[in-house]
Amino acid sequence: MTLKDRIKDDLKQAMRDRDQPRIDALRMLAAAIQRREVDERITLDDAQTLSVIDKQIKQARESIEQYHKGGRADLVAKEQADLALWQAYLPQPLSDVEIDRLIADAVQATGAASVKDMGKIMAILKPKLQGRADMAQVGAKVRARLGG
Structure with missing residues (x-):
């Protein structure tokens, strides 16, 4: 079962349970997935679906911060x-040790020597870490490792 199918099944179950907050959240997620499929004229696989979920989570975190400031x-x-x-x-999120190991492997694979090579490293890391680590924190770790 794909991740997208799991979300649809969970939405159906929430409708049967008449759990309105859960229905609203799952509909918002399903709409974001469908919007990306329509915009790009593709059918999303699990990795692409994860990127949509990541984006929704990031937006929710930003909204929480703004709403908190607004009282x-x-x-x-x-x-x-x-x-x-x-x-x-x-x-399942990766531990700091696992993330550090993946960063070290990426640095070695690319031969990165300075912050200028950060894009190469992030290009290798992003598919491996998508949905399993906060990419902003990973970027900070890579920058620190490269002496930036």
Whole structure:
């Protein structure tokens, strides 16, 4: 069963259970997936679906921060519930040790010597870490390793 199918099945189950907050969150996610498929005229595989989920999670985190600054506790709670639901579809996160090992392997594979080579390293790391690590933190680790 693909990740997209799992999301659809979970949406159907939420409808049967009449769980409106879960229905809303899953519909939003399904709509984001469908929007990308229509825009790019493709059928998303699991890796591409994960990138859509990642994007939704990132947007939710940014929204939580903005709502918190604005004093909107009700919207913060809703976004946090959506975020928790969407994170359940992500694969098991990698540990810092595993991430550091992948960074070291990528640096060695590319022969990177300075921050100028960061793009090459990130191109290797992104498919391996998609949905399993915060890419902003990975970027910071790579930059620190390269002396930037």
